[in-house]
Amino acid sequence: MTTEQAYILALLIGAVILFLAEVIPTGVTGLLLVLALALGEIVMPGRIAPDHAAYNGLVHGAVIAVGAMFVISAGIMRTGAVGFITDILLPRVGDQPARQYLAFLLVVAVLSAFMNNTPLVLIFMPLFIGLADRWDKPPSQLLIPLSFVSILGGMCTRIGTSTNIVVAGSVEEFIDLGMFEFGKVGVVLAVAGFAFIYFFGRKFLPDRPTLGLGSSGALATEYLTELVVGEKSRWVGRPVREAFDERRDGAGKARILQIIRGDVIHPARKDDVIEAGDRLLIKGDPAAIVHLHERGDTGVIPTVNHELDSDAPPARRVAMILVEVIVTPNSRFIGRRVRDVKLMERWGVSIFAVQRHGSHLREKVEEIRLKPGDILLVQGTPDAIRKMQVSESFLVVEGVQRSIPHTRRAPCALAALFLFIGLAVVFPGEVHLAALLAAVVMVAGRCLTAAEAYAALDWDVLFLLGGTLALGQAFERVGLAEAVASSVIDATGPYGERASLMGIFAVTVILTQFLSNNAAAAIMTPLAWQAGLSFAASQGVDPSPERALPFVMAVAFGASCCFLTPVGYGTNLLVYGPGGYRFSDFFRIGFPLTLIFGALVAILLPWVYG
Missing domain, CATH: 3.30.70.1450 (Regulator of K+ conductance, C-terminal domain)
Incomplete structure (x- = not known):
C-alpha cells in the first residue's frame, strides 16, 4: 500500500469514527474531510487532490441537486400542495381506517419517487397518528411502515432519493443514467417491499404506547388550574405531601400534579419542597378548586383555570x-x-x-x-x-387537530415540481440545473420566502455529501478503489457474478446503517465501478461501462436499504420517538426486508443489466 493510499484509508477510518461517536455534527465531519484532503495535497503534491480537487465535492452537481430539492420539498410542504391529493383521494376510499391506511401508503410511495421523503414524512406523520387513533391502534403499528414506504418509492427514479443522485453523479463521466434507469429493478423492489410491509409488517411491529397520553393527548376532560406560589405563602418550604392535607385545608380531592419552575415541568413527588414562584398544576373537582381560590391565607394566586361551571371563580379559563x-x-x-x-x-x-x-x-x-x-x-x-x-x-404531532393547509400558491408549487420532473426526464444529465430552476420558481412564485428557502437547506447533509464525494474521488485517484475492488473480486469472483454483487450490496448495506446513505453511496460507488470492470476483465469480457452497471446499481439499492437501525436514515429518526420504538424494533422488521432485497438484487441485476 502506497503512502497516499494509507492516508486516504486513514481519512475514511477517522470519518467513520466521528460519525459513530457523534461528538461533532456530521456536516463538520464533511468539512474536515475537505480540509484533510487539501492539507494532504500540500504535503504530497499532485497525489491526493490535484487542481483543487478537494473542493470539487462541495460544488458537485449532486450537492446542488440535493440542496435544490430541499427547497422544492419545502415549497410543496409550505403551500400544502399534497393536500389536494389527499382531498381527492379520501372521499373515494371511504371512512374505513384499513382502506385509508393503504391509500396513504400508496400516495407516499408514489410521491417519494419525485420529492424528498423527509418533508413527505413530516407532512403525513400527523395523518398517520390520527389514523392510528381512529383505528384504535398505537402509532408504533403505523409509523415504521410510513418511513419504509417513503424509502421504497425513492428507489424508483433518479431524483427519488439523494442516494440515486449521488450514484448517478459519481459515474456521469462514464455513463448517463436516465430518469427511470433505477426503476427497472427499483419498481420490483418497491412492490415486493410494499407487499411485505402491508401484509406482514404489523406482525413484526410492537404494540407500544408513546410518550404522551394517547394520540389525542389532551387533558380536556380534567379540571386543571395553575396556581402561583407567592413569596409569603405558608406553603413555601413545605413538602408536597403537606400541601393538600384534607384535614387542615379542606381541599377535597384536589392534588398537585406538577411543579413548574421556569420552562421545566417536574412531576410532583411527595418529598419535593415547594418554593416561592413555583407554578403548581392542580387537578381537582370544581368545589376543591373554588375552595383554593377563596382561601385568602394560602398565598396562592390562580393564573389559569380549565372551564369549570357557571359557579367557577373569575379567573382566565383556558384549556391546558x-x-x-x-x-x-x-x-x-x-x-x-x-x-x-x-x-x-x-x-x-x-x-x-x-x-x-x-x-x-x-x-x-x-x-x-x-x-x-x-x-x-x-x-x-x-x-x-x-x-x-x-x-x-x-x-x-399530537393533541391538536392538524390538517394540511391549502393556499393559493399550491398550484404554483405543483407546477414547479412538474417542471423539475419534466426537465429531469428530458435532460437526465442536467438534474442539478432542473432542480435549481424549480427551486428558483418556488421562490419567485412566492411559494416560500427566500429566508424559508435558505432555512430549508440541510447544511449538515450538504457539507457531509461534499466531503464524502471528494473522498470517494480520492479513493479512485490514488488507486485504492481499484485495489479494494480487486480484493473483493478475488474473494467472490470464483462463485460467480451474483456472489460478487452480493458482496458489494452487503458492504454498502452495513455502511449505510451507521453512516449516512449519501456517505455510503459516495464512498462505495467508485469502488463498485472498479469492481465491475475488474470482474468483466477476470471473465475475459470487454470491461465496458455497461458491465460495471450492475455493481453500481447494487450500491444504489444497498445504500437505500436503510431498514436495520433508526440512525441509518432521516425518516427513521423522525418516526423513532413518536412511535415509541426501541432500537431493536427496526432490526426486527428490517432484517427480513433486507434479506428479501438482497435476494432480489442478486437475481435481477445480472438479468436486467447484464
Whole structure:
C-alpha cells in the first residue's frame, strides 16, 4: 500500500469514527474531510487532490441537486400542495381506517419517487397518528411502515432519493443514467417491499404506547388550574405531601400534579419542597378548586383555570393540553440545551419530558441538548400550541387537530415540481440545473420566502455529501478503489457474478446503517465501478461501462436499504420517538426486508443489466 493510499484509508477510518461517536455534527465531519484532503495535497503534491480537487465535492452537481430539492420539498410542504391529493383521494376510499391506511401508503410511495421523503414524512406523520387513533391502534403499528414506504418509492427514479443522485453523479463521466434507469429493478423492489410491509409488517411491529397520553393527548376532560406560589405563602418550604392535607385545608380531592419552575415541568413527588414562584398544576373537582381560590391565607394566586361551571371563580379559563412535538432535522435548536430554547418566552409552552432512542428522559430536562428526532412532551394553551405549529424547528404531532393547509400558491408549487420532473426526464444529465430552476420558481412564485428557502437547506447533509464525494474521488485517484475492488473480486469472483454483487450490496448495506446513505453511496460507488470492470476483465469480457452497471446499481439499492437501525436514515429518526420504538424494533422488521432485497438484487441485476 502506497503512502497516499494509507492516508486516504486513514481519512475514511477517522470519518467513520466521528460519525459513530457523534461528538461533532456530521456536516463538520464533511468539512474536515475537505480540509484533510487539501492539507494532504500540500504535503504530497499532485497525489491526493490535484487542481483543487478537494473542493470539487462541495460544488458537485449532486450537492446542488440535493440542496435544490430541499427547497422544492419545502415549497410543496409550505403551500400544502399534497393536500389536494389527499382531498381527492379520501372521499373515494371511504371512512374505513384499513382502506385509508393503504391509500396513504400508496400516495407516499408514489410521491417519494419525485420529492424528498423527509418533508413527505413530516407532512403525513400527523395523518398517520390520527389514523392510528381512529383505528384504535398505537402509532408504533403505523409509523415504521410510513418511513419504509417513503424509502421504497425513492428507489424508483433518479431524483427519488439523494442516494440515486449521488450514484448517478459519481459515474456521469462514464455513463448517463436516465430518469427511470433505477426503476427497472427499483419498481420490483418497491412492490415486493410494499407487499411485505402491508401484509406482514404489523406482525413484526410492537404494540407500544408513546410518550404522551394517547394520540389525542389532551387533558380536556380534567379540571386543571395553575396556581402561583407567592413569596409569603405558608406553603413555601413545605413538602408536597403537606400541601393538600384534607384535614387542615379542606381541599377535597384536589392534588398537585406538577411543579413548574421556569420552562421545566417536574412531576410532583411527595418529598419535593415547594418554593416561592413555583407554578403548581392542580387537578381537582370544581368545589376543591373554588375552595383554593377563596382561601385568602394560602398565598396562592390562580393564573389559569380549565372551564369549570357557571359557579367557577373569575379567573382566565383556558384549556391546558399536552402535546408531542418532534425536533425536525433542520431545526435551528439542534445542539442547544432545552433551557436555552426558552419555550415559554417564544411560544408560551412548558416542557415536561424528552424522549430519545426509546427512553423517556424526565430528570434534568433543562440540561438535555436537542437532537433531530427528539420528542418533547410540552404543555400549553391551544393558542400557544397553534403558534408552535408554524415553527420550522418543531413538528406538532399530537393533541391538536392538524390538517394540511391549502393556499393559493399550491398550484404554483405543483407546477414547479412538474417542471423539475419534466426537465429531469428530458435532460437526465442536467438534474442539478432542473432542480435549481424549480427551486428558483418556488421562490419567485412566492411559494416560500427566500429566508424559508435558505432555512430549508440541510447544511449538515450538504457539507457531509461534499466531503464524502471528494473522498470517494480520492479513493479512485490514488488507486485504492481499484485495489479494494480487486480484493473483493478475488474473494467472490470464483462463485460467480451474483456472489460478487452480493458482496458489494452487503458492504454498502452495513455502511449505510451507521453512516449516512449519501456517505455510503459516495464512498462505495467508485469502488463498485472498479469492481465491475475488474470482474468483466477476470471473465475475459470487454470491461465496458455497461458491465460495471450492475455493481453500481447494487450500491444504489444497498445504500437505500436503510431498514436495520433508526440512525441509518432521516425518516427513521423522525418516526423513532413518536412511535415509541426501541432500537431493536427496526432490526426486527428490517432484517427480513433486507434479506428479501438482497435476494432480489442478486437475481435481477445480472438479468436486467447484464
